[in-house]
Amino acid sequence: MGWADNLKRSLLVKGGVHPPASKLAAGVKISDGPKPKRVLIPLSQHVGAACEPLVEKGDRVLLGQKIGDSDSYISAPVHSSVSGEVTSIQRFPHPSGRDVLTVEISSDGEDAPAPGLGPAPDPLSMEPGEIRRRVREGGIVGLGGAVFPTHVKLSPPSDRPIEAVIVNGAECEPFLTGDYRLMLERGQDIIHGARIIRRAVGAERIIIAIEQTGPKAIAAMREAVPDDGIEVFILPGIYPQGAEKTLVKTVLGREVPSGGLPMDVGAIVDNVGTCAAISELFLTGMPLTRRIVTVAGDGVAGRANLEVRIGTVVREVIDFCGGLSGDPGKVILGGPMMGLAQYTMDVPVTKATGGILVFKKGSVFCEEPGHFSCIRCGRCVRRCPMNLRPYLLGSYSDAGMWDHLEDLYINDCMECGSCAYICPTKNPLVQLIKVGKEGFNRRKRKMEALAEKASEEAEEKENAGKTA
Amino acid sequence: MPEKQPDSELEKEQEAGVEPDEARAESRLLNIGVSPHIRDSSTTAGIMGWVIVALLPITAYGIYMGGVSAAIVVAMSILGAVATEAVIQRLRHEPVTVNDLSAVLTGLLLGLTLPPELPFWMPLLGGIVAIALGKQVFGGLGHNIFNPALVGRAVLFVSYSKYMTTSYLFSPKAPVFASQSIKSINAITTATPLAAQGLVRKDELTVAASRYYGPLLVGNPWGCIGEVSAVLILVGLAILLYKGLVDWRIPVCYVGTVVVLSWILGMDPLFAALAGGLLFGACFMATDYVTNPMTAWGKVIFAVGCGIVTTVLRFYSNLPEGVMFAILLMNGFTPLIDRYVKPVPYGVRAMRRAQAAAEAEQAGEAA
Numbered sequence: 012m013g014w015a016d017n018l019k020r021s022l023l024v025k026g027g028v029h030p031p032a033s034k035l036a037a038g039v040k041i042s043d044g045p046k047p048k049r050v051l052i053p054l055s056q057h058v059g060a061a062c063e064p065l066v067e068k069g070d071r072v073l074l075g076q077k078i079g080d081s082d083s084y085i086s087a088p089v090h091s092s093v094s095g096e097v098t099s100i101q102r103f104p105h106p107s108g109r110d111v112l113t114v115e116i117s118s119d120g121e122d123a124p125a126p127g128l129g130p131a132p133d134p135l136s137m138e139p140g141e142i143r144r145r146v147r148e149g150g151i152v153g154l155g156g157a158v159f160p161t162h163v164k165l166s167p168p169s170d171r172p173i174e175a176v177i178v179n180g181a182e183c184e185p186f187l188t189g190d191y192r193l194m195l196e197r198g199q200d201i202i203h204g205a206r207i208i209r210r211a212v213g214a215e216r217i218i219i220a221i222e223q224t225g226p227k228a229i230a231a232m233r234e235a236v237p238d239d240g241i242e243v244f245i246l247p248g249i250y251p252q253g254a255e256k257t258l259v260k261t262v263l264g265r266e267v268p269s270g271g272l273p274m275d276v277g278a279i280v281d282n283v284g285t286c287a288a289i290s291e292l293f294l295t296g297m298p299l300t301r302r303i304v305t306v307a308g309d310g311v312a313g314r315a316n317l318e319v320r321i322g323t324v325v326r327e328v329i330d331f332c333g334g335l336s337g338d339p340g341k342v343i344l345g346g347p348m349m350g351l352a353q354y355t356m357d358v359p360v361t362k363a364t365g366g367i368l369v370f371k372k373g374s375v376f377c378e379e380p381g382h383f384s385c386i387r388c389g390r391c392v393r394r395c396p397m398n399l400r401p402y403l404l405g406s407y408s409d410a411g412m413w414d415h416l417e418d419l420y421i422n423d424c425m426e427c428g429s430c431a432y433i434c435p436t437k438n439p440l441v442q443l444i445k446v447g448k449e450g451f452n453r454r455k456r457k458m459e460a461l462a463e464k465a466s467e468e469a470e471e472k473e474n475a476g477k478t479a
Numbered sequence: 480m481p482e483k484q485p486d487s488e489l490e491k492e493q494e495a496g497v498e499p500d501e502a503r504a505e506s507r508l509l510n511i512g513v514s515p516h517i518r519d520s521s522t523t524a525g526i527m528g529w530v531i532v533a534l535l536p537i538t539a540y541g542i543y544m545g546g547v548s549a550a551i552v553v554a555m556s557i558l559g560a561v562a563t564e565a566v567i568q569r570l571r572h573e574p575v576t577v578n579d580l581s582a583v584l585t586g587l588l589l590g591l592t593l594p595p596e597l598p599f600w601m602p603l604l605g606g607i608v609a610i611a612l613g614k615q616v617f618g619g620l621g622h623n624i625f626n627p628a629l630v631g632r633a634v635l636f637v638s639y640s641k642y643m644t645t646s647y648l649f650s651p652k653a654p655v656f657a658s659q660s661i662k663s664i665n666a667i668t669t670a671t672p673l674a675a676q677g678l679v680r681k682d683e684l685t686v687a688a689s690r691y692y693g694p695l696l697v698g699n700p701w702g703c704i705g706e707v708s709a710v711l712i713l714v715g716l717a718i719l720l721y722k723g724l725v726d727w728r729i730p731v732c733y734v735g736t737v738v739v740l741s742w743i744l745g746m747d748p749l750f751a752a753l754a755g756g757l758l759f760g761a762c763f764m765a766t767d768y769v770t771n772p773m774t775a776w777g778k779v780i781f782a783v784g785c786g787i788v789t790t791v792l793r794f795y796s797n798l799p800e801g802v803m804f805a806i807l808l809m810n811g812f813t814p815l816i817d818r819y820v821k822p823v824p825y826g827v828r829a830m831r832r833a834q835a836a837a838e839a840e841q842a843g844e845a846a
Contacts, residue, residue: 025825030517108511125520257826267825275833340510343625347516352510368516376518377510385619386523386581389726389773397825399775421826428515433519436621442513 018243023067023261024369025440027249028346029293032224033185035307036314041192044304046144048118050093051103052078053111057086060159064114070097075297076115076125077148088150089158091125092320100280104358106344106351113359115119116322128296134207139165142211149298150362151289155179155190155253156345158363162318164281165211167274173212175278177262178205178223178286181246181253182226184346187366189303190283194221197287198235201292204286205241212279217241218282220262224248228236235313237347238268250348251427255280257396259426269423284365302426304328308343310369312336319360325367326356340372348428376437384436391430391440397423401430405440408447416451424448520834526768527580533715534587534763540711543705545595549704552602553590556631559606560586585609588628588763592707592756592803593635597642605631625810626770628802636803643681663678696753704816705759716762725766728775729782733761736786744794756788761804770810777813777820784809 055061058447066072072091080088095118103112131137133147147162148229167173182190205217217237221229223245244262246252256267258280265276273280288299304319312333319328325342329335344364345348360367391401400419405474407415413453424444431440542550564582568575577583586606593602617623636643696709705712719725727840734752741751751760765771765785772781785805792801 028519030519049681056741084780117486127641132735151825198764260825266826266829268830269824270830271826271833339508341512342509343516347514349514351514352509352511352516354509368518375510375516377512385772386768388526388768392773397823398822400772400821420827423824426514433513433521434518435526437521440514441515445513
């Protein structure tokens with residue numbers, strides 16, 4: 012890597028911020044999480060349609076048994092992470108803040124696996140359709156945080172040839188170290204999973220993208236890489252390099268069209284965790300029932316990278332790591348830049364939970380000013396990785412002027428939080444943009460419905476005129 | 480081992496059949512503010528504070544050169560600005576935000592653009608006008624169209640132009656007002672016989688102008704308080720650039736435009752850059768966050784516009800100096816520039832290309 016490469020990369024990178032990395036758990040090996048007596052498995056853990064329960068109260072379920080599925084294309088089934096008895100199916104608090112229909116299972120501690128789960132023979136010469144089917148049945152979703160069903164990503168239409176599989180090892184969120192540890196400890200699994208993905212989409216190249224701030228991970232992956240079209244790409248250490256669209260631009264030098272997907276420019280992006288999960292699915296047959304969760308922050312006694320069963324209650328994971336230390340101010344699921352602050356610790360770990368961060372009162376940003384007080388310093392415009400104008404998005408959203416938000420491409424905002432992070436007046440820009448998106452999209456749907464109604468009426472009139 | 484017994488809690492929950500009240504009660508304890516949960520350490524007061532720090536060298540030297548009266552001018556304009564901010568915010572039932580230092584900065588900037596010898600009430604009035612008419616009538620910090628300090632100065636300038644320029648000219652301490660010297664240079668060019676063309680004229684001009692280089696750089700005795708030394712203004716600019724508080728494009732394009740245009744029009748370029756309020760205005764007034772455009776190219780347009788207007792006013796108007804009105808005029812154009820000069824969001828060019836290709840394909844099929 013010469014200076015010319017560095018220069019080229021830095022020219023491709025627009026905006027971004029440098030939050031302190033705070034990778035407290037970077038040196039802690041991945042270990043098994045608690046063995047819960049009870050799990051809460053929400054039927055909605057991904058982008059897309061929620062699942063319907065396949066079990067009833069009182070049923071005995073086995074480890075890896077499918078307990079929820081949906082007929083929708085954009086959806087993924089959910090599986091039991093323990094063996095035991097279904098004690099209830101009802102609404103429980105969910106990390107999203109809403110109450111979501113959840114299967115509650117009390118574990119018998121035996122972990123008796125469901126029948127029919129077994130290794131797949133020779134996945135690298137399997138039919139792409141069969142790979143997709145297995146990935147869907149395995150409940151695999153993007154584990155980087157967006158939880159988009161992976162089988163959808165693996166199904167590019169025939170007019171969208173995929174050139175490269177980008178394996179996302181950026182993990183640009185501060186504090187989170189699960190992907191980093193995974194690259195150090197299970198590089199072979201990641202590469203095996205990436206090869207299965209490559210087979211499914213018919214790509215040639217695999218590019219493993221890692222931030223330059225993790226030299227050990229770069230070295231480990233370089234060591235694990237055999238020479239068959241697999242490359243390691245070093246990313247600049249700027250947040251949000253791990254965001255899908257930013258990553259595609261840095262790695263391939265192409266922009267994903269607004270409203271489009273990476274497959275539109277011949278790429279598919281999958282997180283290292285997703286690759287490892289796919290590898291495990293094909294090697295052991297075990298669907299996605301566990302994920303790696305980083306536990307860190309000054310409000311929790313220990314720090315760890317745990318392989319936690321999905322459905323384990325967050326409070327139990329925190330207790331497993333030594334419990335709270337001091338008065339908790341915020342409990343965040345995910346990273347500090349995009350994670351969701353929880354009102355209770357009784358939510359379950361889902362497929363989206365990459366981290367459990369507990370901060371003491373006073374050590375985390377809690378207060379928001381009551382009013383929008385922009386001084387037009389322009390930092391948000393310079394730092395926005397999507398080249399939007401966050402100050403305008405914020406002020407129009409604040410004023411409820413939804414119709415102005417279209418020309419500002421509000422739906423292209425990925426809520427990475429760079430603008431709010433850098434804002435000297437501490438404007439709650441992400442909050443305002445979320446509100447603005449909701450208002451704008453509601454208005455757009457309403458206007459479309461009205462237009463449709465109007466055209467129908469006009470047609471009717473015309474027809475009436477003709478018959479008369 | 481976990482301190483609580485999850486079993487008993489679990490059983491209680493199962494018996495109740497709903498999630499325990501405890502979970503709801505906890506919401507009183509945990510903050511659920513929206514992401515990002517970490518912020519950088521920058522604050523409005525921090526930014527204003529660093530601009531004030533950048534102004535300190537020139538302020539100190541200006542007061543040293545101008546004496547007690549200069550100190551009174553600066554103090555009075557700061558007092559006027561801060562008091563007005565507090566009073567108006569009180570009247571509007573808003574939180575009083577004088578400790579964000581923005582009013583202090585406005586007062587300081589105003590004071591530095593005034594001559595050192597004024598009746599004490601004049602800078603006070605300037606400070607009041609700057610905040611009241613320049614800022615608060617628009618809704619306070621961030622909402623004003625025009626640079627508040629320059630609004631204050633402009634009102635003083637048109638109301639008491641005798642004090643602002645001429646009285647100063649006859650002051651024993653400061654025999655020549657900087658912008659007057661520009662006029663005198665102009666007079667030289669016109670007085671130069673047309674017969675002596677080209678080199679001769681240029682030489683004469685250079686000799687005349689270069690006499691002023693030294694004083695303008697290190698100790699200009701006939702400027703406003705903040706114009707006493709170009710070197711110290713540049714020191715301030717260096718602090719601002721180092722802290723990443725201003726965009727280099729504005730001072731560079733502003734001064735660059737004036738230099739080039741003045742050179743074309745026959746004035747000594749270095750003299751054009753150093754004389755009058757240009758450097759101070761370009762470094763500290765035109766770079767005001769609120770009143771200049773948000774995008775890089777917008778800033779370039781703004782600065783070049785300031786440069787053109789300044790040169791035009793210097794050469795073709797009755798005003799001795801054009802910086803103040805040039806910046807105010809271009810402030811007025813800022814909303815318009817921001818409307819038309821905007822960044823193209825990520826993926827929008829690619830989207831348009833894809834749409835154009837799809838349309839072309841459709842057209843091809845139709846044909």
